[in-house]
Amino acid sequence: MRLVPWWTLLSSACAPLVLIGGWSVAALLEGPAYDPATQTISVLAAYGASGYWVMTPALFALGVCHLLTARGLRPAAFAGRVALGGGGFAALVVALVPPPSSGGSLRHGSVAAVGFTLLAVWPVLAAVRGASAPWALRPGPSLAASALMGLAALWFLIEMQQDDGAIGAAERLVTAMQALWPFVVVASCVRRPYGDRPRG
Template sequence: MPFVPRWTLLSSGCAPLLLTAGWAVAGRLEGPGYDPVSQTISVLAAYGSAGFWVMTGALLALGVCHLLTAWGLRAAAPAGRVALGGGGVTALLVALVPTPSSGGSLRHGTVAAAGFLLLAVWPVLAAHRHPTAPWALRPAPALAATALMCAGALWYVVEANHQGAAGVAERFVTSAQALWPFVVVTSCLRHRPRSIRS
C-alpha cells in the first residue's frame, strides 16, 4: 500500500471540527435572529452578517484541510484524490464568493452544488477493488458513504424547496462529507501495509 503520512490524520481530523466550530461560533455571534434549523450555513458567511469572518475563515480552513488530505492520501485511487481536492477548491471558492446580505446568488449556489457533488462522489472514485485495500477504500463502504451523502443532499434540496429544515439537512450532509476523509485516513493508517492493485 502506498505510504499515507500521519499528518493526514491532522488535516482530515481538523476538517469536521473547524466546520462545526465555525457555524457554532458564527451562529452565536448572529444572535437569536438566526435559525439554524431553517437557515443555511451560507447565511452565516453572507456579507454583513455578524459571524461573516468566522464562517468565512472556517470554510477557508476546510478547503485547505481537504486539499492537504487529498495530497497525502496516496492509498486512494487518483480519481478520488482529485475529486477530494476539487471539493477543497470549491470550499475555498464558496468562502470567496459569499451570498449577498439578502437574496440568493447563482455563482455561490453553483460553486456550492459543485462542491456537494465532488465530495459526494469522491469515496466511490477513491475505492479499490482489491480485497486487501483498507476497509474504507473498499467498494461497499465507499458506495455506502456516497449513497448517504447523496441522500443527505437530496434531503437538503427537498427541505430548501419547502422552506423546511434546510439548515439541519445541510449540516448533516456537510458533516458527513467533512468526516469521511478522516474515516478513510484512519482506516489507511490502521491497515497493515500491503500492495494495492487498481
C-alpha cells in the same frame, strides 16, 4: 512505514472540527435571530453577518484540509483523490465569493453545488479492490458512504422547495458527513504497513 503521512490524519481530523466549530461560533454571534434548523450556513458567511469573520476562515480552512488530505491519501484511486481535492478547491472559492446580505447569489450557489457533488461522489471514485485494501476504501463502504451523502443531499433539495423547511438541518447533515468521511478513510489506512498498499 504507513500508507499515509501523519499530516494527512491531522488534516482530515481538522476538517469536521473547523466546519462544525465555525458554524457553531458564527451562529452564537448571530444570536437568537438566526435559526440553524431553517437557515443555511451561507447566511452565516454572508457580507455583513455577525459571524462572517468566523465562517469565512472556517470554509477556507475546510478547503485547505480537503486539499491536503487528497494529496496525502495515496492508497485511494486517483479519480477519488481528484474529486476530494476539487471539493476542497470549491470550498476555497465559496469562502472567497460569499453571498450578499440579502437575496441569493448564482456564483456562490453554483460553486457550492459543485462542491457538494464532488464531495458526494469522491468515496465511490476513490474505491480500490483487493483484500489488502483499507476497509473504508473497499467498494462496499465507499458506495454506502456516497449513497448516504446522496440521500442527505436529496433531503436538502426537498427542503429547499418548502417554505420554512428544515433546510439548515439538512445542509448541516450533508456537510458534516462530507467533512467526516475523509477522516474515516484516513484512519482506516493509518495503521497499515506501506508494503500492503493495494494496487490498481
